[in-house]
Amino acid sequence: MHRKPLNDKARHRFFFWPVLIIFLIVGTATGHADEKMTIGPLEEIILLPWQIRLLARIDTGAYTSSLDARRLRIQDNVARFRLREEYGDIELKLPVIEWRPFLSSESHELRPVVEMEICLGPKRLRTQVSLNDRSRVSYPFLVGRKVLKEGRFIVDVSQKKRVPPACVKVKR
Numbered sequence: 051m052h053r054k055p056l057n058d059k060a061r062h063r064f065f066f067w068p069v070l071i072i073f074l075i076v077g078t079a080t081g082h083a084d085e086k087m088t089i090g091p092l093e094e095i096i097l098l099p100w101q102i103r104l105l106a107r108i109d110t111g112a113y114t115s116s117l118d119a120r121r122l123r124i125q126d127n128v129a130r131f132r133l134r135e136e137y138g139d140i141e142l143k144l145p146v147i148e149w150r151p152f153l154s155s156e157s158h159e160l161r162p163v164v165e166m167e168i169c170l171g172p173k174r175l176r177t178q179v180s181l182n183d184r185s186r187v188s189y190p191f192l193v194g195r196k197v198l199k200e201g202r203f204i205v206d207v208s209q210k211k212r213v214p215p216a217c218v219k220v221k222r
Contacts, residue, residue: 086202087171090209095191096169096217102137103215106170106191108198108205114150114163115177116192118184122162129162129181134190152180168193171213173201 095106119131127146132139144164152161161180168175170193177197184190198205206212 086204087173088204088206088209088212089171090212091205091207092189092210093170093193093213094211094215095193096215097191098167098169098174098217100140100142102133102140104133104137104191105189106193107187107189108193108203110195110198110205112192112194113196114152115168115179115194115197116184117166117179117181118187118190119181120183120185122181122183124162129164131181134185137190147178150180152182168197169215169217170197170201170203172216174217175201 089108091108093106093108094103096103118134119129120134122129122131124130124146128143129146130141130143132141144166146162147165148163149160150163152159159182161182163178163180165176166179168177168191175197177200184192197203
């Protein structure tokens with residue numbers, strides 16, 4: 051039995067499709083979960099589930115994230131506070147999970163820590179956030195190293211607002 055040699059078109063189909071299928075299967079199986087995402091020193095975030103957009107400073111020197119909490123009151127282990135006027139002067143209420151000491155260039159103080167979910171780029175991250183009056187600083191939210199590590203982010207200081215928040219809205 052004599053076989054006819056493959057022409058270029060048939061050879062292309064014979065080799066191309068199996069290679070493409072293997073590439074897609076291997077690429078999907080390995081995924082991109084280990085890839086790190088580059089962000090700048092200033093990024094917009096969303097506080098979830100409230101859908102409040104804030105400009106955040108990325109701070110690789112701080113371990114814990116921090117939120118500007120105006121008129122902060124703690125009662126029955128629940129923190130009640132307001133956001134800045136430009137962010138709606140909205141009152142938020144969250145349970146205090148712990149009190150943690152913080153050392154700044156100006157003081158040493160105990161701050162309440164709450165847990166909240168934020169959206170940074172395409173990633174939804176649940177994290178601990180200290181509450182304090184940040185009225186003397188430009189940005190109402192500070193993203194600390196813990197979020198950067200959990201979200202697998204790399205900071206490129208030469209870029210700003212590199213990854214707009216793109217998390218899917220939560221249905222309430």
